[in-house]
Amino acid sequence: MKTDEKTRAPVARIPDADVPGTVERMRKGERRAIASVITELERLSAAAPALLRSLQPHLGHALVVGFTGPPGAGKSTLVNAIIAQLRQQGRTVGVIAVDPSSPVSGGAILGDRIRMTAALDDDGVFVRSLASRGYLGGLSPAAVRIIDALDGAGYDVVLLETVGTGQNEIDVAEVADIRVVIAAPGLGDDIQAMKSGLLEIADVIVVNKADRPGAEQTLQQLVGALSIRATMSDKVPVLKTSAINGEGVPKLIETLDQLGGKVRAEDAVSRRRRRARYLIARAASDIVANRIKAGSKGGLDTLADSVLSGTMSPHAAATRLLED
Amino acid sequence: MKTDEKTRAPVARIPDADVPGTVERMRKGERRAIASVITELERLSAAAPALLRSLQPHLGHALVVGFTGPPGAGKSTLVNAIIAQLRQQGRTVGVIAVDPSSPVSGGAILGDRIRMTAALDDDGVFVRSLASRGYLGGLSPAAVRIIDALDGAGYDVVLLETVGTGQNEIDVAEVADIRVVIAAPGLGDDIQAMKSGLLEIADVIVVNKADRPGAEQTLQQLVGALSIRATMSDKVPVLKTSAINGEGVPKLIETLDQLGGKVRAEDAVSRRRRRARYLIARAASDIVANRIKAGSKGGLDTLADSVLSGTMSPHAAATRLLED
Numbered sequence: 267m268k269t270d271e272k273t274r275a276p277v278a279r280i281p282d283a284d285v286p287g288t289v290e291r292m293r294k295g296e297r298r299a300i301a302s303v304i305t306e307l308e309r310l311s312a313a314a315p316a317l318l319r320s321l322q323p324h325l326g327h328a329l330v331v332g333f334t335g336p337p338g339a340g341k342s343t344l345v346n347a348i349i350a351q352l353r354q355q356g357r358t359v360g361v362i363a364v365d366p367s368s369p370v371s372g373g374a375i376l377g378d379r380i381r382m383t384a385a386l387d388d389d390g391v392f393v394r395s396l397a398s399r400g401y402l403g404g405l406s407p408a409a410v411r412i413i414d415a416l417d418g419a420g421y422d423v424v425l426l427e428t429v430g431t432g433q434n435e436i437d438v439a440e441v442a443d444i445r446v447v448i449a450a451p452g453l454g455d456d457i458q459a460m461k462s463g464l465l466e467i468a469d470v471i472v473v474n475k476a477d478r479p480g481a482e483q484t485l486q487q488l489v490g491a492l493s494i495r496a497t498m499s500d501k502v503p504v505l506k507t508s509a510i511n512g513e514g515v516p517k518l519i520e521t522l523d524q525l526g527g528k529v530r531a532e533d534a535v536s537r538r539r540r541r542a543r544y545l546i547a548r549a550a551s552d553i554v555a556n557r558i559k560a561g562s563k564g565g566l567d568t569l570a571d572s573v574l575s576g577t578m579s580p581h582a583a584a585t586r587l588l589e590d
Numbered sequence: 591m592k593t594d595e596k597t598r599a600p601v602a603r604i605p606d607a608d609v610p611g612t613v614e615r616m617r618k619g620e621r622r623a624i625a626s627v628i629t630e631l632e633r634l635s636a637a638a639p640a641l642l643r644s645l646q647p648h649l650g651h652a653l654v655v656g657f658t659g660p661p662g663a664g665k666s667t668l669v670n671a672i673i674a675q676l677r678q679q680g681r682t683v684g685v686i687a688v689d690p691s692s693p694v695s696g697g698a699i700l701g702d703r704i705r706m707t708a709a710l711d712d713d714g715v716f717v718r719s720l721a722s723r724g725y726l727g728g729l730s731p732a733a734v735r736i737i738d739a740l741d742g743a744g745y746d747v748v749l750l751e752t753v754g755t756g757q758n759e760i761d762v763a764e765v766a767d768i769r770v771v772i773a774a775p776g777l778g779d780d781i782q783a784m785k786s787g788l789l790e791i792a793d794v795i796v797v798n799k800a801d802r803p804g805a806e807q808t809l810q811q812l813v814g815a816l817s818i819r820a821t822m823s824d825k826v827p828v829l830k831t832s833a834i835n836g837e838g839v840p841k842l843i844e845t846l847d848q849l850g851g852k853v854r855a856e857d858a859v860s861r862r863r864r865r866a867r868y869l870i871a872r873a874a875s876d877i878v879a880n881r882i883k884a885g886s887k888g889g890l891d892t893l894a895d896s897v898l899s900g901t902m903s904p905h906a907a908a909t910r911l912l913e914d
Contacts, residue, residue, distance in 0.1 A: 307900065310900055310903070314900035315899055315900045315901050317900070318898065318899050318900045319899065336660065336662075338660075338662050407897075407903065407904045410897075410898075411900065414898070538894075538898055539891055539894040539895070539898070541898075542893075542894035542895070542897040542898050542904070542907075543882065543883065543890060543894050544883075545897060545904035546882060546890070546893060546894065546897060546904050546907045546908050546911065547878070547879040547882040547883055547908075548879065548904070549903075549904040549905045549907070549908035550875075550878050550879065550882055550908035550911055550912055551874075551875030551876065551878050551879040552875065552908075553905070553908055553909065553912060554871070554874050554875050554878045554912070555871040555872065555874065555875040558867065558870060558871040558874055559867065559868075559871055566867060566870070567863055569866075569870060570862075570863040570866035570867050570870065571863070571866070573731075573734075573866040573869060573870060574642065574734075574738070574862055574863070574865075574866050575639055575642050575643065576631070576634055576638035576639045576641070576642045576735065577639050579634070579731065579873075580731045580866070580869035580870050580872065580873040581873045581876075581877070583866075583870045583873070584870050584871075584873035584874035584876075584877055585877065587870065587874055588874055588877060588878070
């Protein structure tokens with residue numbers, strides 16, 4: 267990748283002089299302009315600062331909804347159904363599909379699905395697939411800038427769909443304004459065991475594939491699990507959807523809009539800063555963890571032995587290490 | 591929980607004078623002794639240091655194998671099949687089932703499954719269910735001490751089975767000597783997309799449910815995905831198993847033993863310290879992330895704005911923050 271001599275950022279494909287014009291065309295809904303702005307921001311090219319400055323006055327309109335849940339719960343189908351419904355209501359939709367397979371497969375599998383979905387003739391939908399940094403690496407920081415691009419382009423709702431598991435899903439949950447956890451009946455023991463984990467991060471829980479046997483039972487189990495956590499029970503709605511026939515989708519969107527009202531009470535700058543703070547916190551914790559793994563073995567081994575002998579907790583050992 | 595006045599650790603249920611006798615009974619395979627040692631270590635009671643000192647000479651025998659993979663891949667069934675096979679070969683097995691549902695359901699769902707599995711009459715198998723610290727919190731540090739307890743009790747193999755997703759699975763992968771990633775045919779787009787993520791951490795990849803249609807295709811896709819990463823292609827075996835009829839399980843165990851030979855070349859102290867170092871690194875990165883989230887908003891907001899404006903990467907912002 268060619269880099270700018272001064273900033274060492276990737277060379278911009280949009281010259282500085284074209285930035286205002288490009289943003290203007292983007293605001294009018296020109297797909298090529300939107301795509302090229304996203305690409306510049308994804309690459310963090312030399313044009314990114316100027317683009318983000320131009321976008322600034324337009325940011326804070328979009329509601330960012332994150333979708334997470336186990337494989338087999340029908341996340342993609344549900345997201346498609348939500349897109350269709352929002353379009354019927356006349357709202358525009360940006361989609362960021364976070365695809366951990368991209369580094370290996372080039373995202374081909376998801377790519378196909380997205381081509382089907384995106385309804386290329388519909389200017390009211392824009393889908394962008396984004397490689398994750400892998401299972402352990404988590405969400406690319408570029409996602410936060412792509413949210414800004416879609417927001418700046420004027421899309422009413424930005425859907426952030428994660429596929430797969432790991433740090434990725436955790437990051438998507440942290441970056442979204444609203445977190446939807448998708449479950450489904452009949453996924454066996456594993457999904458039962460996942461319940462409480464996923465409950466921790468949910469603003470809305472959806473039992474998808476409600477047309478299948480066991481949906482009501484799954485829903486009741488989730489409600490039961492929530493009721494044990496008294497502070498959450500009256501806050502987290504549990505809904506049934508059947509993405510393939512659209513059942514329950516209008517109610518889900520209504521619920522998202524209700525939650526969206528609360529989100530919008532927070533000012534746009536705070537919401538954006540919260541995302542950036544999370545990315546910085548993640549980066550900092552990665553740096554610290556890597557320093558420790560690579561670090562001087564002498565002092566660390568003494569602490570490791572204290573942890574192994576039960577005389578010190580990992581937390582106490584870490585605190586001691588950070589004090590030095 | 592009652593705590594010891596001097597150490598502030600939970601009060602020991604095994605008095606100091608009984609520690610050597612308890613460890614002796616544990617070494618003879620007395621289940622009650624094993625269970626009580628595990629409980630003391632899990633609670634990190636006042637008896638833990640003395641117990642770990644007594645166990646010290648016996649540690650480093652067990653091979654610790656971690657199992658991870660998406661819901662629906664049949665992890666539990668495969669682990670059961672492996673237990674059965676190892677027992678036929680006359681080897682003893684300790685199992686730690688990491689169950690993120692425990693905080694809510696008390697682990698009842700898994701509990702049932704484990705009671706079926708454990709073959710209570712068989713003294714050669716010991717199963718312990720361990721609550722995780724939830725989706726975001728990851729593996730309890732107690733897991734590392736329970737590995738020591740099972741190792742000290744003389745079990746030949748310790749299987750660490752994780753259910754669910756998130757930090758939990760990442761931690762199990764880091765703590766195990768050998769990491770087995772389990773896939774299955776027919777889990778749809780999601781499992782395809784997960785491939786590369788899971789490949790990052792795999793020492794062995796298993797396509798379970800090989801009796802089902804599409805198993806060969808899934809296997810070929812995994813082999814193909816691995817071949818793109820040239821450095822890994824000749825190292826990571828991809829095997830087919832059918833846990834319900836035991837097919838492929840002997841070959842899997844053979845492969846684990848081959849890898850185990852390499853693991854055992856590393857000395858026992860280093861292996862244990864590696865686990866403790868990981869726990870310390872995790873704790874340190876949690877502390878740092880929490881400090882940042884709670885920290886002084888003034889300076890952090892400036893850095894957050896730099897990240898949002900594209901003039902600074904999260905990594906650079908984090909480095910700056912850690913320097914202060």
